[in-house]
Amino acid sequence: MLALYTGRAQAVDMNAFRNLNRPVAQAFDKEIIKVEKFVITGGKPLHGEVTISGAKNAAVGILPATILAADVCVIENLPDISDVAVSLKILSTLGAQVKMLNRNTYEIDTTHLTGTNVPDDLSRQMRASYYFLGALLSRFGRAQVAMPGGCNLGPRPIDQHLKVFSALGAEDSVDYGMITVRAKELNGAHIFFDKVSVGATMNGMLSAVMAKGQTILENCAKEPHVVDLANFLNMCGADVRGAGTDVIKVRGVEKLHGCTYSIIPDQIEAGSYMVAAATGGDVLIKNVTPKHLEPITAKLRRAGAEVEEFDDAVRVRRTGDILPLKINTMPHPGFPTDMQPLMGVLLSVAKGTSTVTESVWDNRFRYVDELRKMGASVQVDGQVAVFEGVEKLSPAPLRALDLRAGAAMVVAALMADGTSEIEEIGHIERGYENIVEKLRGLGADISKVDRVPAALEQAL
């Protein structure tokens, strides 16, 4: 039962309410992202242990890749987040049998999957729906997906994805926001990406695994999730070599088969808890791959945090001042753009002036306006933000403008003495499993509150 508490402390069973007052219930459903919020009382250093979940950006590539197996796959260490729920829903809508084995493990049987059109409303809910283009094209020679949604980080073209499909022999068309790709057959090709793109590199592998002959992808993205997708495809019988370097070679095979695969730990979720710990505290962050965290570890050490590395954990501590930094976001192994808003929050209270250059996305400083509400001093000029460290942040009403901007606001609220509220937290829940419970486990004062919209309150 979805129970909500009104201002009169009255529990409402939404399912029963839906039958009584359909229009208001529908309005409520549409508004749900706006009415839930986090209430955080900051100023308490974090202490203890936190376990990192599976990587979102690997999961959203590997789930569509199960289509290629035309068989049963068991995927372990799937993060319990809304982007994964949407991917699973798309798979079952297309005809896959999806069975939950436990909260983080799903059995997916794509043997009888026949659908090639991803429903509009589902594909618009996340950026990564573009991986269904590559996977469906590869298996069926046809796919239709709505122009993907996801975070608003500036223009998010997919020309490099279409470049691969076209080089392999597919035709594409875009009509009323729907992208259709079709091919009679796919033949291996040599593609040089004009821009390093995670999505285009992963779609390149997905579309080439069963093409005739060899495909060479050059100027590839090298992120850990690119390697994870290649490892999954190889476990299913594909021949993909070189993932994690600039050049990936894919030799097409006749068919793939199912496998059991465990997703790598989430680099950015781990990095987010590392920054939260570096604001002051002592946290052991478990189930991580320290190698994937090196660009983050290096910057945090320069900022004055102590980072101790173990086989599959890192411990982050800070007691002294936060030191200013120069950061320039770059594709892996450079400093990840997804960590930029989180580091920005840390640098807003550094002892001195920091410079942050965003080189991947055109519009990733929107969170700065929220941070200014808390007293931060930041000047943004195009792709460069200059942070003049202030003594401390003050609590404020905040918005999660996108996934990582939202996570950054959580860390900012944890740093401020007093109570902040963060709205539009649906963005945060797209990528962070159990964030409230995990932070509470570290001693944070955070709760998730459902506020009933006025229209619903009046109708009750």
Ligand code: EPU
């Ligand atoms: N680009 C093009 N043409 C393309 C594709 C990309 O010009 O066809 C440009 C983009 O505009 C951008 C740059 O290339 O300037 C990099 O984009 P990329 O394709 O690498 O991004 P993406 O695959 O759409 C993934 C992550 C993002 C992360 C970026 C960069 C997923 C689902 N998303 O996006 O993650 O910021 O790589 O590392 O994997 C997040 O998790 O919060 C998030 C936004």
